[in-house]
Amino acid sequence: MSQDVIEALRRAEKMRIEFVANVSHELRTPMTSIKGYAETLLQDFEEGRAIDPDFLKIILKNSNRLIALINDLLDLSAIESGADQINLCDLDILEISKHVVSNLHHHAKSKDMEIVLDCRTNLVKADPKRLEQVMTNLIDNAIKYCPPKSVVNVEWSKVDDEVILKVIDHGPGIPEKYLDRLFERFYRVDKGRSRETGGTGLGLAIVKHIMQRHGGTAFVESKIGVGTAFICKFPV
Numbered sequence: 384m385s386q387d388v389i390e391a392l393r394r395a396e397k398m399r400i401e402f403v404a405n406v407s408h409e410l411r412t413p414m415t416s417i418k419g420y421a422e423t424l425l426q427d428f429e430e431g432r433a434i435d436p437d438f439l440k441i442i443l444k445n446s447n448r449l450i451a452l453i454n455d456l457l458d459l460s461a462i463e464s465g466a467d468q469i470n471l472c473d474l475d476i477l478e479i480s481k482h483v484v485s486n487l488h489h490h491a492k493s494k495d496m497e498i499v500l501d502c503r504t505n506l507v508k509a510d511p512k513r514l515e516q517v518m519t520n521l522i523d524n525a526i527k528y529c530p531p532k533s534v535v536n537v538e539w540s541k542v543d544d545e546v547i548l549k550v551i552d553h554g555p556g557i558p559e560k561y562l563d564r565l566f567e568r569f570y571r572v573d574k575g576r577s578r579e580t581g582g583t584g585l586g587l588a589i590v591k592h593i594m595q596r597h598g599g600t601a602f603v604e605s606k607i608g609v610g611t612a613f614i615c616k617f618p619v
């Protein structure tokens with residue numbers, strides 16, 4: 384075996400070990416909380432004390448986190464392994480974008496934010512379910528990580544032989560040193576903030592793998608104090 388192949392295998396093995404460690408850690412935090420609160424509730428019940436419904440709410444919230452995490456992990460593995468077929472269709476950009484924006488309407492409204500759609504091209508060749516997922520992940524992040532009352536711009540255009548989706552926000556921006564790693568699994572700039580808002584840290588990894596399966600690319604540009612743009616390019 385050549386030195387390059389050995390080096391690549393070593394890197395893959397290191398990534399696998401890190402991934403297992405990361406998943407275990409991500410699962411342990413909500414599980415520990417569920418166990419702790421269930422024990423407290425049981426003790427209260429056995430000793431005749433009133434049961435605090437807030438504890439039940441915490442158990443429910445952490446159970447939902449576990450489910451979201453496992454769903455994202457299964458999804459990522461299906462996309463990555465190729466087990467899930469990509470079903471390329473000519474999609475009507477305006478129609479699918481309106482559908483995604485209307486699904487996120489409540490989330491945007493809860494922060495008094497506006498999503499502005501600008502479609503300068505009509506069609507994209509993509510898997511409908513996967514495109515919806517890419518747009519949802521990116522717009523959802525823009526809403527989550529930006530201040531209330533700000534605007535999110537969703538722009539579609541065609542340049543040469545690529546159809547380009549841009550999700551542009553006017554939030555705090557992301558420091559340059561983090562940009563390289565943003566699409567890695569479980570990578571978050573602010574772990575506490577991400578967990579608090581129900582994030583799994585897998586959204587951008589899923590976006591990247593979906594774009595790769597389409598023969599396209601996903602990348603980010605950001606400027607502190609100005610905002611962030613996530614850009615996805617689909618081959619025509």
Ligand SMILES: Nc1ncnc2c1ncn2[C@@H]1O[C@H](COP(=O)(O)OP(=O)(O)O)[C@@H](O)[C@H]1O
Nearest residue numbers: 524525528571572573577582583584585586587
């Ligand atoms: N529009 C954005 N503005 C600022 N930070 C962002 C934005 N989108 C993503 N991020 C950062 O990238 C991290 C990874 O995003 P993602 O993979 O979707 O995970 P999650 O949203 O579950 O935390 C987020 O935790 C956040 O720190």
Ligand SMILES: [Mg+2]
Nearest residue numbers: 524582586587
């Ligand atoms: Mg996200």
